[in-house]
Amino acid sequence: MEPNELGRFEAIVLPHLDAAYTLARYLTRHEHDAQDVVQDAYLRALKYFEGFRGTDGGDGRAWLLAIVRNTAFTWRRRYRPEATAAEFDEQLHSEAVADVHPEAALLGASARESLHQALDRLPPEFREVIVLRELQGLSYKEIGEVTGVPVGTVMSRLSRARSRLQRALYAEKEGR
Amino acid sequence: MTHSELELQLDAYLDGELASRDAREFETHLRECRDCARLHDARVALGAAIRAEVPALRAPDVLRARVRSALSSAAGPSVTRRPLPQGGRWLALAASVALVAVGSWRLGSNRAAGEALSEQVLTSHVRSLMPGHLTDVVSSDQHTVKPWFNGKLDFSPAVYDFAGRGYPLIGGRLDYIGGRPVAALVYGRRQHLINVFLWPATQGPVREPGETMRHGYHLLHWTTPEYIYWVVSDLGMAELREFAQLVREADSTASRLPATTRGLH
Numbered sequence: 001m002e003p004n005e006l007g008r009f010e011a012i013v014l015p016h017l018d019a020a021y022t023l024a025r026y027l028t029r030h031e032h033d034a035q036d037v038v039q040d041a042y043l044r045a046l047k048y049f050e051g052f053r054g055t056d057g058g059d060g061r062a063w064l065l066a067i068v069r070n071t072a073f074t075w076r077r078r079y080r081p082e083a084t085a086a087e088f089d090e091q092l093h094s095e096a097v098a099d100v101h102p103e104a105a106l107l108g109a110s111a112r113e114s115l116h117q118a119l120d121r122l123p124p125e126f127r128e129v130i131v132l133r134e135l136q137g138l139s140y141k142e143i144g145e146v147t148g149v150p151v152g153t154v155m156s157r158l159s160r161a162r163s164r165l166q167r168a169l170y171a172e173k174e175g176r
Numbered sequence: 177m178t179h180s181e182l183e184l185q186l187d188a189y190l191d192g193e194l195a196s197r198d199a200r201e202f203e204t205h206l207r208e209c210r211d212c213a214r215l216h217d218a219r220v221a222l223g224a225a226i227r228a229e230v231p232a233l234r235a236p237d238v239l240r241a242r243v244r245s246a247l248s249s250a251a252g253p254s255v256t257r258r259p260l261p262q263g264g265r266w267l268a269l270a271a272s273v274a275l276v277a278v279g280s281w282r283l284g285s286n287r288a289a290g291e292a293l294s295e296q297v298l299t300s301h302v303r304s305l306m307p308g309h310l311t312d313v314v315s316s317d318q319h320t321v322k323p324w325f326n327g328k329l330d331f332s333p334a335v336y337d338f339a340g341r342g343y344p345l346i347g348g349r350l351d352y353i354g355g356r357p358v359a360a361l362v363y364g365r366r367q368h369l370i371n372v373f374l375w376p377a378t379q380g381p382v383r384e385p386g387e388t389m390r391h392g393y394h395l396l397h398w399t400t401p402e403y404i405y406w407v408v409s410d411l412g413m414a415e416l417r418e419f420a421q422l423v424r425e426a427d428s429t430a431s432r433l434p435a436t437t438r439g440l441h
Contacts, residue, residue: 006251017243021235035239042243043250115229133191134223135232140193159187166222 009049012060013042019061019136020068026131027072027124033079041071062142069128069146076124118168126161133158182212190219241369242305245410248392294388294395294406296353297373301393301408304349304360304371311347311362321348325359331376333359334403336426343370343419353406363419365411370419377404385420387413396420400427 020041024034045067052063119127125147132138132146143154182205188194189202206213304310313324322335328350337345343363351360351373363370377399385398394416396407405423409416 009247017235017240018233021239022233025233026230035236035242038235038239039242039246043246046247046250115225119226119230130226134226135230140188140191155184155188155193158191159184162187162219162222163183165226166218169222169225 005050009046012052013045013049013064016061016064017042020064022135023065023068023128023131024072026119026127026135027069028075029120033075037072037075038068040075041068044071061136062138062145065132065136065138065146066148073124114169115165118165121168122161122164126157126164129154129158130161130165179211182209183215186212186216186219190216190223237364237369238305238310241410245302245305245392248410293354294390294397294408297395297406297408298390298393300351300353300360300373301371304351304362305369310349310369310371312349314347316345318345321345321361324348325350329357329359331359333361333374334427334430335361336423338363338419338422338426341422342366343422346370365415365419370409370411372407372423374403374405376402385417385424389413398424400424402431403427 017038020038021034024037024041025031028034028037041064045064048067052060119130122130128147129143132143138146140151140154140158143158144151147154149157185194185198185202189199194202206216313321315321315324316337316339318335318337322332325333325348333348335345335348339345343365346362346364346369348359348361351358353373353375356375358373358375361372361374363372380399382401383397383399385396388395388397393408393410394413395409396405396416398405398420405420407416407420407423409419411419
């Protein structure tokens with residue numbers, strides 16, 4: 001690789017290490033797996049960087065996060081096959097959550113303790129849209145680029161994911 | 177519009193993804209529909225809870241070092257020869273230092289043995305950057321790290337904290353170099369990692385620091401009357417020398433103090 005090309009990589013891709021780690025950490029739910037995924041993703045990014053023509057920092061972030069995301073899913077299939085036993089079913093997982101009573105879904109302080117657990121229990125396809133939107137502040141369009149689905153799908157996944165979190169939190173709260 | 181469709185609209189509205197005309201229509205609906213208004217409040221609370229309880233994370237220093245290391249080997253030699261940019265991007269600055277001290281080192285000072293040892297030091301350093309391999313005892317307090325080695329080594333390594341000089345102590349671990357267990361101490365430099373290894377000298381001359389470069393890492397090696405030191409790092413040689421000087425000064429101060437306070441400058 002030419003030095004000026006590496007300079008471009010440093011400027012466009014490297015600043016997003018924290019974002020890459022955050023996504024990998026929540027997707028793998030495992031500290032060491034997340035580190036391996038990020039390292040692997042950076043090596044892939046370097047390899048494919050010549051094909052990347054964006055110059056804007058935001059583009060670099062979505063581009064890198066897409067690689068991190070795909071690396072994490074490949075990683076999970078290869079090293080954690082037990083976790084993929086239940087494949088994601090857009091239809092099944094997108095069923096309307098009409099049984100949440102809006103009033104009951106308001107959060108209490110005690111319910112917040114289980115937010116992490118509720119997030120961990122979400123299918124990764126739901127978890128990633130929450131991380132990308134709520135933690136990284138990506139637009140629907142950018143989330144679509146990262147996850148490789150149309151904006152309409154991003155929209156419905158995000159809404160379902162939030163409803164599930166709300167329902168899970170409500171169930172936790174009721175159980176006490 | 178069904179409940180589910182309204183929920184979609186609500187989320188898009190809260191995410192600022194509705195076109196302005198749709199957003200105005202939805203606001204009108206919110207004022208008229210109590211269910212949607214409640215769901216709106218619940219969603220706002222959920223968003224606040226997520227931001228408060230599920231943080232965006234900072235990549236650990238060890239990961240920064242690993243990525244930097246992996247990239248420089250993958251990018252090839254034209255990169256490692258490239259001068260460091262002024263103002264220092266973290267990529268160019270990611271650092272790790274390792275100092276090693278072993279007691280009955282019998283490899284002598286011949287060149288081949290020295291090269292074999294520096295290779296072992298470097299291998300150990302790189303291995304320490306793998307997840308979970310950096311430290312056995314994590315503490316920035318030398319009074320915690322030093323006693324941790326009791327009963328694990330046949331010597332008590334000198335442990336210092338140079339936090340005031342920009343090289344904070346991170347922890348320590350046992351390692352194996354030159355055919356014996358050794359002490360490995362880990363220090364940080366800015367947001368980067370420093371690894372330190374050391375072992376007692378048996379005999380032979382006191383040696384001033386010698387410098388080596390291998391695979392893009394810098395190694396410093398010296399011998400005091402008490403210890404053999406190896407320092408390995410991808411930190412620039414100037415900073416590595418500064419760090420080594422701090423260790424040497426601390427050692428020479430400690431050797432003038434009563435034994436009970438040794439290593440606790």
